[in-house]
Amino acid sequence: MTPTTPPPPGAPRAEAVVIGASAGAVDALSALLPTLPADYPLPVMVVVHVPPDKKSVMAELFRNKCRMTVREAEDKEPLVPGTVYFAPPDYHLLVEPDRRLSLSSEEPVHYSRPAIDVLFESAADAFGAGLVGVVLTGASSDGAGGLRAVCAAGGGALVQHPDEAAVATMPRAALAACPKASVMYLEQIAARLRDLGRRP
Incomplete structure (x- = not known):
């Protein structure tokens, strides 16, 4: 697979991306988000595990790196x-x-x-086949069930x-839960996301 592999023919048009x-996370996201253009036609929602008792600097950090608008939800x-x-x-x-x-303060998952x-499952309900889910580096199984929900809804x-x-x-837990997922290096994921934004 090359970094410029387009989405499969006949794939539903993407309407949103969840990551x-x-x-x-910071290094991985730094290889993806700054590559997207300012006029990227999709919203991108991101969950990063951050300590609950500290102000998150993620939005501020990526606001200075990205051409897209970056904000805390x-x-x-x-x-x-x-x-x-x-x-x-x-x-x-x-x-x-x-x-x-x-936003919800329900029990941790x-x-x-x-x-x-939580994000992936609710977004899969809202967008169905128009959703693209991306699971990156991490030390837990969070994201596996969510990616399974994205796949079940027909999303990417x-x-x-x-x-x-x-x-x-x-990533391993996500692949075990969703074996049909595309396994990609960050450069390839970035190219795929850009391709999604260029589709008619």
Whole structure:
């Protein structure tokens, strides 16, 4: 597979992207998000496992790196194309059926809040086959059930190659849960995401 492999012929048109990462997230996301253009036609939602008692610097960090608008997600705000939304610390990030974002303080999932599964599963319900889920490096199984939900809804599933991940536990769990997912290196994932934004 080459870095410029396009989405499979006949694949549904992407409407949104969800990304989950944990240990090693900053480096992995730095290989993806800054490569997307300012006019990227999809919203991108990101969950990174961050300590609940500290102010997250993820949005601020990537705001300075990216051409897209980057912000910390707020409750009840509508999704806007060309924007990266980071889940705030100690809140689950969900997508409502009307495709607005919502924040929840429900119990942690896989010991994490925000949890990747919560975002992926709710976004799969909202977008169905129009969703693309991406699981990156991390040290837990969070994201595996969520990616399975994305696959079950007919969406696209991309997983960072375990050999490249800083911590391979999360990609391996995601692949076990969703064997049909495309296994890619970060350069390839970045190219695929750009291709999704160029599709008519």
